[in-house]
Amino acid sequence: MTSSSTAPGIALPARHSAGCPYGPPPAYTEAAATSRLTRATMPGGESVWLVTGYAEVRAILSDRRFSSDVRHPAFPLLIAGGRDRITENPSFLNLDDPEHNRLRRMVTGDFLVKRIEAMRPDIQRITDETLDTMTGGRTEADLVADFALPIPSLVICLLLGVPYEDHEFFQRVSRTLLTQSSSPELLLDARDEMLEYLKELTARKRKEPQDDILSRLAVRDDLTTQEIASTGFLLLVGGHETTANMISLSTALLLEQPEQISRLADPAALPGAVEELLRHLTIIHTGVARVALEDVELGGTTIRAGEGVMAMLSTANRDEEVFGGAGRPIDELDLDRDARRHLAFGFGVHQCLGQPLARAELQIALATLFRRLPGLRPAVPHEELEFRTDSFIYGMRSLPVAW
Numbered sequence: 001m002t003s004s005s006t007a008p009g010i011a012l013p014a015r016h017s018a019g020c021p022y023g024p025p026p027a028y029t030e031a032a033a034t035s036r037l038t039r040a041t042m043p044g045g046e047s048v049w050l051v052t053g054y055a056e057v058r059a060i061l062s063d064r065r066f067s068s069d070v071r072h073p074a075f076p077l078l079i080a081g082g083r084d085r086i087t088e089n090p091s092f093l094n095l096d097d098p099e100h101n102r103l104r105r106m107v108t109g110d111f112l113v114k115r116i117e118a119m120r121p122d123i124q125r126i127t128d129e130t131l132d133t134m135t136g137g138r139t140e141a142d143l144v145a146d147f148a149l150p151i152p153s154l155v156i157c158l159l160l161g162v163p164y165e166d167h168e169f170f171q172r173v174s175r176t177l178l179t180q181s182s183s184p185e186l187l188l189d190a191r192d193e194m195l196e197y198l199k200e201l202t203a204r205k206r207k208e209p210q211d212d213i214l215s216r217l218a219v220r221d222d223l224t225t226q227e228i229a230s231t232g233f234l235l236l237v238g239g240h241e242t243t244a245n246m247i248s249l250s251t252a253l254l255l256e257q258p259e260q261i262s263r264l265a266d267p268a269a270l271p272g273a274v275e276e277l278l279r280h281l282t283i284i285h286t287g288v289a290r291v292a293l294e295d296v297e298l299g300g301t302t303i304r305a306g307e308g309v310m311a312m313l314s315t316a317n318r319d320e321e322v323f324g325g326a327g328r329p330i331d332e333l334d335l336d337r338d339a340r341r342h343l344a345f346g347f348g349v350h351q352c353l354g355q356p357l358a359r360a361e362l363q364i365a366l367a368t369l370f371r372r373l374p375g376l377r378p379a380v381p382h383e384e385l386e387f388r389t390d391s392f393i394y395g396m397r398s399l400p401v402a403w
């Protein structure tokens with residue numbers, strides 16, 4: 001049996017600087033090739049376990065002995081410094097039950113599959129209007145700024161009741177928040193700016209409630225303004241950058257493999273194709289963090305109480321034992337692969353609340369884009385594409401396209 005004190009460590013890369021831009025950083029795949037649990041060093045210098053195998057990642061994410069509570073002194077942080085301020089006012093993403101469950105329950109109903117299915121006409125309308133604006137009188141555009149970002153951003157604003165006129169503000173703040181190279185001060189000031197904005201909005205909603213999530217939260221007497229702002233923050237930031245990056249990365253990748261695009265036109269194949277894109281791209285490259293509350297034995301290794309763990313969704317989603325077999329190799333996109341068991345949305349009690357929404361947005365955005373613009377092509381060579389190499393959520397800075 002191995003234990004933390006004897007194992008060697010690898011340094012977690014601060015940015016995705018080498019290898020295939022659509023796959024996880026090589027440091028992770030190399031670690032996964034040698035062992036399913038590896039010692040690693042976080043940017044701030046703390047040692048953690050890098051967990052790379054599918055079965056092990058699932059085991060950790062469904063085990064309550066691994067905590068998501070960012071206030072735990074050994075919780076792994078992706079930025080160096082600022083621990084005191086980072087742990088203030090956590091959203092339910094970074095809390096354990098029963099607090100996590102109490103707050104998550106307030107918004108579960110808004111993201112149920114049935115509710116999101118009923119929103120499909122709105123998402124389709126938003127997609128069509130965004131595409132009309134993008135193509136109006138033009139033959140070239142930046143797919144990130146003109147398509148991938150506005151769609152999820154408009155949809156989450158509609159759901160939350162956040163005025164879309166403020167999008168430049170919250171998109172700028174989200175960017176700063178998600179940039180790994182931002183200094184802790186810059187990042188935490190951005191977070192506080194966003195929380196202040198949401199608190200003011202909540203106060204307005206309390207006076208004049210409308211038919212939206214923030215209004216429904218604002219009129220409850222069992223939630224503090226701080227809790228409402230933290231929940232709104234999580235939904236606003238989590239609700240647009242993730243899906244936006246999936247839309248732009250999927251488009252860039254499909255434009256490099258145009259023979260697969262026709263699968264999106266088949267309504268029976270579309271949902272499965274989107275699951276494979278989610279598996280293959282797994283945009284939360286850094287993995288999800290946990291800290292062990294007790295000693296836990298996992299695959300012959302003991303993770304000690306107080307040790308941090310990074311559960312690597314990206315390498316778990318390339319586990320040959322689960323996704324290998326017929327069709328293309330595991331490192332390649334294969335829109336006919338059965339990828340339904342992927343972990344791109346996490347697993348266990350913190351599994352992504354917004355996944356029905358993300359799925360609907362991805363299916364509608366990608367199918368509509370390639371149907372309406374059959375001549376869509378990259379406007380720059382692959383080498384000139386700019387990826388978000390230093391973001392907590394992997395993606396693209398821009399994607400110049402022509403049609």
Ligand code: HEM
Binds near residue numbers: 068094235289349351
């Ligand atoms: C393709 C897009 C998306 C991906 C890949 C994604 C990924 C994830 C992952 C991996 C987690 C789990 C984190 C953990 O276990 O620590 C998560 C949680 C979460 N996501 Fe998403 N997400 C996406 C879209 C969305 C959208 C559209 C929303 C919505 C509004 C959203 C809201 C949330 C929330 C609220 C949580 C916290 C759940 C909890 O702690 O109980 N996500 N997401």
